[in-house]
Amino acid sequence: MIATLLTRVRYGAVIAIGVVVAVLPLLTGDRYLIGKVLVFVALNLIIVSGLALVFGFAGQISLGHAAFCGLGAYTTGFLVTTLDWPPLLGVVAAVLISGLGGLALALPSLRLKGHYLAMATLGFNEIMSVLFVEMDAVTGGNNGLSGIPYFSVAGARFDTPALNYWLVWGVAAVVLALAYNIVRGRPGRAMRALHGSEIGALASGVDTTRLKVQVFGLSAAFAGLAGALYAHSVGFVSPTTFSLETSVILVAMVVIGGSGSLAGPVMAAVVLTLVPYADALVPGLSADTVALMQDWEADVYGILMIGVIILAPGGLGRLLVSRRDRRVAEAGEAA
Amino acid sequence: MTLLAVRDLTKRFGGLTAVDGVSFDVHEGAIKAVIGPNGAGKSTLFNLLTGFEKADAGQVTLAGEPLLGRRPSDIVGCGVARTFQNTQLFEELTVAENVLVGLHRRLKAGLGRSALRIAVRSEERWAEREAARLLALIGIERWAETPAADLPQGVRRSCEIARALATGPRVLLLDEPAAGLNRSETDALGSVLYRIRDAGVTTVVVEHDMGLVMEVSEEIVVLDRGRKIAEGPPLLIQKDPAVLEAYLGEEPDDEL
Numbered sequence: 001m002i003a004t005l006l007t008r009v010r011y012g013a014v015i016a017i018g019v020v021v022a023v024l025p026l027l028t029g030d031r032y033l034i035g036k037v038l039v040f041v042a043l044n045l046i047i048v049s050g051l052a053l054v055f056g057f058a059g060q061i062s063l064g065h066a067a068f069c070g071l072g073a074y075t076t077g078f079l080v081t082t083l084d085w086p087p088l089l090g091v092v093a094a095v096l097i098s099g100l101g102g103l104a105l106a107l108p109s110l111r112l113k114g115h116y117l118a119m120a121t122l123g124f125n126e127i128m129s130v131l132f133v134e135m136d137a138v139t140g141g142n143n144g145l146s147g148i149p150y151f152s153v154a155g156a157r158f159d160t161p162a163l164n165y166w167l168v169w170g171v172a173a174v175v176l177a178l179a180y181n182i183v184r185g186r187p188g189r190a191m192r193a194l195h196g197s198e199i200g201a202l203a204s205g206v207d208t209t210r211l212k213v214q215v216f217g218l219s220a221a222f223a224g225l226a227g228a229l230y231a232h233s234v235g236f237v238s239p240t241t242f243s244l245e246t247s248v249i250l251v252a253m254v255v256i257g258g259s260g261s262l263a264g265p266v267m268a269a270v271v272l273t274l275v276p277y278a279d280a281l282v283p284g285l286s287a288d289t290v291a292l293m294q295d296w297e298a299d300v301y302g303i304l305m306i307g308v309i310i311l312a313p314g315g316l317g318r319l320l321v322s323r324r325d326r327r328v329a330e331a332g333e334a335a
Numbered sequence: 336m337t338l339l340a341v342r343d344l345t346k347r348f349g350g351l352t353a354v355d356g357v358s359f360d361v362h363e364g365a366i367k368a369v370i371g372p373n374g375a376g377k378s379t380l381f382n383l384l385t386g387f388e389k390a391d392a393g394q395v396t397l398a399g400e401p402l403l404g405r406r407p408s409d410i411v412g413c414g415v416a417r418t419f420q421n422t423q424l425f426e427e428l429t430v431a432e433n434v435l436v437g438l439h440r441r442l443k444a445g446l447g448r449s450a451l452r453i454a455v456r457s458e459e460r461w462a463e464r465e466a467a468r469l470l471a472l473i474g475i476e477r478w479a480e481t482p483a484a485d486l487p488q489g490v491r492r493s494c495e496i497a498r499a500l501a502t503g504p505r506v507l508l509l510d511e512p513a514a515g516l517n518r519s520e521t522d523a524l525g526s527v528l529y530r531i532r533d534a535g536v537t538t539v540v541v542e543h544d545m546g547l548v549m550e551v552s553e554e555i556v557v558l559d560r561g562r563k564i565a566e567g568p569p570l571l572i573q574k575d576p577a578v579l580e581a582y583l584g585e586e587p588d589d590e591l
Contacts, residue, residue, distance in 0.1 A: 178451070179450075181449055185449035185452075186444045186459075186462075187445065188449075189432060189435055189436050190439055193436040196426055196428060199387070200423035200424060202408050202411075203411065203418075203419070203499070204437045204439055204499075205439050205502050206408055206436065207406070207408040208408070
């Protein structure tokens with residue numbers, strides 16, 4: 001009964017947050033907040049949901065997720081601006097290409113473990129970064145691609161900051177729901193098993209290679225979707241956005257959020273995305289302070305990551321769970 | 336009827352032949368023991384049967400179907416499950432969740448179906464009932480919600496057996512299930528082995544605890560330095576001169 005109550009409380013919290021997120025554009029017309037900062041939060045939620053599956057649940061690190069994001073952004077950017085494709089097809093193509101890219105990288109790399117997998121995916125990110133610059137007939141080189149229109153489908157245009165905000169958050173909500181359904185079901189169990197003991201997972205009949213490749217492909221597709229929506233939200237893409245540093249920050253979000261948890265990385269993604277844009281939330285923050293925070297962004301993440309590894313190895317997600325368990329236990333004793 | 340047939344199975348590691356032309360049959364419904372001094376090749380034998388090591392020569396068939404060359408997860412699908420000398424539990428998962436992972440192949444929901452929750456609920460309900468049934472069969476139902484990392488050694492072994500049974504095996508391979516157990520836990524294990532047999536699962540057990548081996552097994556295979564040196568019912572094996580030689584001849588120990 002207590003468990004049901006807690007479930008209800010949690011569902012209630014999720015709905016309340018959903019309502020606040022949904023009505024926010026009606027309460028404020030702040031273009032910086034609605035048009036940019038909170039859109040970035042939603043996009044990082046999409047990427048981190050996928051990265052939490054492959055890294056937090058299945059235990060396979062990827063330092064290449066920024067590259068998949070870039071692959072998605074450039075795919076739709078090129079198709080929509082240069083070839084005049086409708087944005088819907090551009091985004092669909094972006095998801096497919098980054099998903100296939102994920103499968104192509106996963107097939108050879110997932111035979112590797114630990115540091116070697118980290119190196120392979122890191123190398124992939126670096127190669128893609130070079131390609132984004134060098135393939136300038138498609139990518140626009142260092143200048144990138146500009147003039148990418150807002151998303152539209154069958155006459156419905158998401159061509160104001162508020163409409164775009166709702167679109168991106170709507171997609172983020174769907175992706176989160178899909179990821180949540182995966183982790184609480186049979187594939188999520190198999191992923192946690194693989195993380196715990198690959199030998200044990202094999203002995204339980206889990207085809208671990210297939211599982212790793214599938215999950216990696218799915219999570220690359222999520223990253224590509226986020227990249228494509230980024231391109232349509234911001235209107236231009238440039239190569240520096242999808243650097244290794246971005247991949248490291250994404251991994252930091254999952255580490256700080258905790259392995260084997262979706263809620264933890266989601267919260268970490270929200271907080272860490274907001275750090276460099278604190279001026280959007282805290283009025284009166286001086287430009288110098290903001291510049292300082294942006295300069296120190298990576299250092300802050302690094303320190304947070306070290307702190308989490310030392311003080312709370314399970315990450316934010318674990319803290320939540322153990323607190324919940326304590327509450328259940330106390331309530332049980334009281335009853 | 337022969338269920339599992341092992342023929343001329345051979346595995347070399349460099350100059351060492353860990354399993355050397357071993358052949359034996361396991362009859363359906365039997366409890367068969369594999370014994371031998373340390374380094375006799377017992378664990379390697381299990382690794383070959385379950386696809387964790389590649390055999391250099393020989394054949395293994397389950398009800399006529401060849402097993403060698405398949406991946407470990409496919410061999411589980413063929414109906415051969417195992418436990419490990421060093422338990423390979425999922426430490427962060429509860430006992431019930433460990434057993435649910437064992438049901439993996441008997442459930443169908445993949446990434447797509449799970450993400451969209453298509454016919455997932457009824458399947459998961461069935462899985463939870465089946466896991467509860469298995470925990471009760473092995474007698475560890477009161478540990479269901481405990482994370483594997485917090486279990487005492489005896490329950491760890493039982494949890495791994497329950498997980499292996501969850502795969503729906505025809506043959507269950509147990510690698511030293513009594514290692515680390517005290518006397519009463521070992522006795523309880525004996526009755527669990529009988530219950531597993533009564534549930535229709537054929538068992539092959541590698542074990543050092545001779546009391547347990549002599550009590551539960553109908554037939555024993557004795558390995559020494561990779562070779563089969565004897566095979567037969569417990570009473571004959573106990574008196575077999577080659578077996579006594581292997582155990583007592585060169586490096587005396589207290590295992591027999």
